[in-house]
Every structure is written in structure tokens, then in C-alpha cells.
Amino acid sequence: MTNSTIPIALTIAGSDSGGGAGIQADLKTFAFHRVHGTSALTCITAQNTLGVNRVDALPPEAVVAQIQAVATDIGINAAKTGMLLNQGIITTVAGQLKQLKLKNLVVDPVMVSRAGAQLIDDDAIAALRQELLPLAAIATPNRYEAQILSGMKIENLADMQIAAKKIYRLGMGAVLVKGGGMSGESLAKDVWFDGENLEILATETIDTKHTHGTGCTLSAAIAANLALGKEPLAATKAAKEYVTKALKHSLAIGSGQGPVGHFFPLLEK
Numbered sequence: 001m002t003n004s005t006i007p008i009a010l011t012i013a014g015s016d017s018g019g020g021a022g023i024q025a026d027l028k029t030f031a032f033h034r035v036h037g038t039s040a041l042t043c044i045t046a047q048n049t050l051g052v053n054r055v056d057a058l059p060p061e062a063v064v065a066q067i068q069a070v071a072t073d074i075g076i077n078a079a080k081t082g083m084l085l086n087q088g089i090i091t092t093v094a095g096q097l098k099q100l101k102l103k104n105l106v107v108d109p110v111m112v113s114r115a116g117a118q119l120i121d122d123d124a125i126a127a128l129r130q131e132l133l134p135l136a137a138i139a140t141p142n143r144y145e146a147q148i149l150s151g152m153k154i155e156n157l158a159d160m161q162i163a164a165k166k167i168y169r170l171g172m173g174a175v176l177v178k179g180g181g182m183s184g185e186s187l188a189k190d191v192w193f194d195g196e197n198l199e200i201l202a203t204e205t206i207d208t209k210h211t212h213g214t215g216c217t218l219s220a221a222i223a224a225n226l227a228l229g230k231e232p233l234a235a236t237k238a239a240k241e242y243v244t245k246a247l248k249h250s251l252a253i254g255s256g257q258g259p260v261g262h263f264f265p266l267l268e269k
């Protein structure tokens with residue numbers, strides 16, 4: 001039977017040749033949620049479980065053409081942005097998203113990976129802060145991105161809560177400060193702030209080094225859940241449960257940090 005009612009999600013992000021993060025993680029995550037995934041590539045990374053070897057940007061016009069191709073024909077119920085790399089792409093993407101008046105927008109402000117790789121030009125951070133983040137329904141900085149956006153050091157859960165409140169002032173609907181880069185008690189606890197509710201989202205902590213792509217997978221899962229009609233906080237809680245399960249079935253491939261197992265029910269032996 002054909003299906004004309006499947007929700008549509010769009011990812012605007014970079015390609016990860018290793019298949020664990022970026023566009024590849026996003027499309028797998030959308031598919032797992034039974035959401036049709038569409039994509040606008042911003043850049044191509046030559047990347048594996050050990051790190052990023054090379055990045056090639058696409059021209060901003062090419063990014064616009066991809067977004068327009070999807071928006072004018074297929075439609076978009078929810079979108080996420082990931083690695084946008086440079087100021088030109090960020091400004092252009094923000095302009096497009098403003099025009100589309102998309103309510104369900106998740107902005108993963110990708111700047112630094114947990115492995116320490118810088119994934120954005122220095123002069124692009126201001127554009128991200130001023131032009132894109134205010135359009136987000138939900139923004140999902142990791143520990144290091146939250147430090148840059150809040151201008152404070154984050155050492156513990158209390159710091160994450162203060163940072164969440166500061167970042168919220170940039171104008172998004174809600175912020176989730178992610179705790180994958182924390183240690184001790186705060187590891188894998190995320191802080192949610194939407195202007196009213198300050199909540200700690202905690203799931204089981206998984207003892208694995210194979211965490212490549214957790215952030216991309218989380219923001220894609222939030223977008224998928226928004227496309228399915230969930231409210232922002234419920235969408236985020238469900239996404240965190242999904243990432244935890246995918247981490248439990250992470251893949252020990254390559255000699256560095258392997259990716260999460262996006263299709264874990266199919267991976268069970």
C-alpha cells in the first residue's frame with residue numbers, strides 16, 4: 001500500500017564519510033522513526049572513527065537550492081541543522097528558514113566535537129548566535145558549545161543549569177545543554193530550560209567509548225518526534241531514550257570512537 005501521510009523531516013548538515021555522524025546519522029535516525037528523511041548538504045568531511053581529515057564546503061547557493069527543492073515540492077514538518085561550517089552558509093540557511101516560517105526547528109549548534117575537533121570557522125559563531133539560534137524551537141549545545149555560547153566554564157550540573165538559562169536568552173524556544181562531555185555524576189545528564197521549566201533529563205549511563213554521532217542522532221531524533229506531532233519536551237525525552245538504546249548497541253568499528261547502533265533492534269544477536 002502506498003503512504004501519502006508519512007511525516008517529512010529535513011536535515012541541513014555535513015556528510016560524515018564514516019557514517020556515524022552528520023547527514024548519515026540523521027537519515028538513519030529519521031528512518032528508524034518512520035519519518036521520511038530529506039537532506040541539504042552543507043559540506044563534505046573526510047572523517048572516520050579517529051577524526052576529521054578534511055572538510056570541503058558547498059557554496060551557500062547549493063545549500064539554498066537543496067532546501068528549496070524539498071520545500072517547494074515535498075514539504076517539511078520538522079527540520080534540524082547540524083554542521084554548517086561557515087558564516088556564509090549559516091546566514092543563508094537562517095534566511096531560508098525564516099522565510100519558511102518553520103515552527104519545528106532543532107538547531108544543533110555544531111562547533112566542537114566531543115573528540116575536540118573544531119567543526120566551524122571562528123567568524124561563524126557570531127552568525128550562529130545572532131541569526132540562527134533565535135529561530136530554533138530547541139537548541140542542543142554540548143558542554144563545549146554551551147561554554148562558548150554562555151561565556152562561562154561548565155564543570156558540574158549546577159553550571160549546566162546556569163548556562164542553560166543564559167543561552168535561552170539568545171531567543172530560542174528551549175535549550176538542552178547536553179552532558180555527554182561531562183564526567184562523574186553529571187555524565188549523560190542533560191539540562192532542559194524553556195523559560196519556565198528547568199529539568200534534568202537523565203537516563204542510564206552507558207559505559208562505552210563508541211559515542212561518535214550521539215549529538216547528531218539526538219537532534220535528529222528530536223526533529224523526527226516533532227514531525228510526528230510530539231510537543232518539544234516530550235520529543236526531547238523520547239529522543240534521549242532512543243540515543244541511550246542506540247548507545248547500548250554501539251558499533252566497535254575502526255580503531256577510534258565507533259558510532260551508535262541506529263537500528264539496534266536489527267543488531268541484536
Ligand SMILES: Nc1ncnc2c1ncn2[C@@H]1O[C@H](COP(=O)(O)OP(=O)(O)OP(=O)(O)O)[C@@H](O)[C@H]1O
Nearest residue numbers: 113114142178179180181188205206213214215216
Ligand atoms: N555514555 C553515555 N551514556 C548515556 N548517554 C550518553 C552518553 N554519552 C552521551 N550521552 C547522551 O547523548 C546525547 C548527546 O550528547 P553529547 O554531549 O554526547 O553530544 P555531542 O558532544 O554533540 O555528540 P557528538 O559530537 O559525539 O555527536 C545526550 O543526550 C547525552 O546525555
Ligand SMILES: Cc1ncc(CO)c(N)n1
Nearest residue numbers: 014015016021022083113
Ligand atoms: C559531519 C559532522 N557533523 C557533526 C559532527 C559532530 O559530531 C561530526 N563529527 N561530523
